[in-house]
Amino acid sequence: MNEKIYLDHAATTPIRPEVIDVMTDVMKHNFGNPSSIHSFGRKAHKQLTEMRKIIANSLSVKEHEIIFNSGGTESDNTAIISTALFRKDLGKHIITTAIEHHAVLHSMEYLEKNFGFEVTYLPVDEHGNLNIEDFNKSLREDTILVSIMYGNNEIGNLMPIKEIGELLENHPAYFHTDAVQAYGLVDIRPHELGIDLLSVSAHKLNGPKGVGFLYKNDAILLPEFMHGGEQEEKRRAGTENLIGITGMGKAVELLTDDEKHARAAHYANYQAIILDSLEKAEIEYHINGDVKNKLPHVLNLYLPGVNSDLLLMSMDLKGIALSTGSACTAGTVDPSHVLIALYGENHPAIKESIRISFGYGNTEEAITTFTGELVTAIQRLKK
């Protein structure tokens, strides 16, 4: 096998050629500072405005509600820490889940340790689903923020965002959702869902790294996140990353509703090919998460008796990229906090699970090749 096969799109994605083209064009022909008043600045500002329009349209929100920044981690930190510190006199209780990305969980720990906030980490069941009753019971008068992800990065599970939005309709808590994994595949309308703050990152959508945005509902109050110039209406100072923002805008423009639906159909087919081959080879597997309630690009498999580190290494030797969980914990021996939330600390699934994530550039042929290699490796490694 010569061609490498990349199946770790939940960690990051390749940049589409059309995106590279527009970024290159900005690098060559539009280097002005969007805040400058001369023609160079005006040209850059026009580009910035156009990108903001594309992104605002993708969520059916106002342009003014999009704040460009450096990506998912910054959006999560900003939404959580700014809200907490700004609203601390109204209450010090926050609700989140045990399966959030570390950008959320570590922001929560920071608030607990340094500012005396009380955080409720809602559990999920063994299928990775959140019980809306648990959420309802945890909601208090002094809850100032709810931060619950749209779709999980390790198992793909979708959280009950609509139901939470409805329960918060007459509650003063701000509602933040980390939509870093979901935005590229699901149509999201924050106003209809009662979402106040939403995090997005370009590198998960075939855009560049180090750029993203925070959607902030006009109706909620927050102070400026970064102090300095007047960029982003004084909310996030710093000269805008016009090259990155242009790449993100193009990536979003290419993600039409038709494209999102086509992707979901392809990924369902890829998943079926993989599961079918495992069944034909009589390999025992369990899907971590809920097949009926998950993002289509993530497939997390528990393969009893197969050490996931060894499996990943042997696939890597074949030029196939997979993961055991979130990229932030890859390279360290930390077990997945998401799988622990599903099964508890001592379950064998923690060491015997792999995450396959599909995306741009994958083909049925590549998936078939991958599946053949996967079956061979499992048969060799299985205890």
Ligand SMILES: Cc1ncc(COP(=O)(O)O)c(C=O)c1O
């Ligand atoms: C759900 C989720 N939130 C946040 C992030 C962090 O985004 P970024 O890499 O843009 O900082 C990631 C990336 O792995 C993610 O999957």
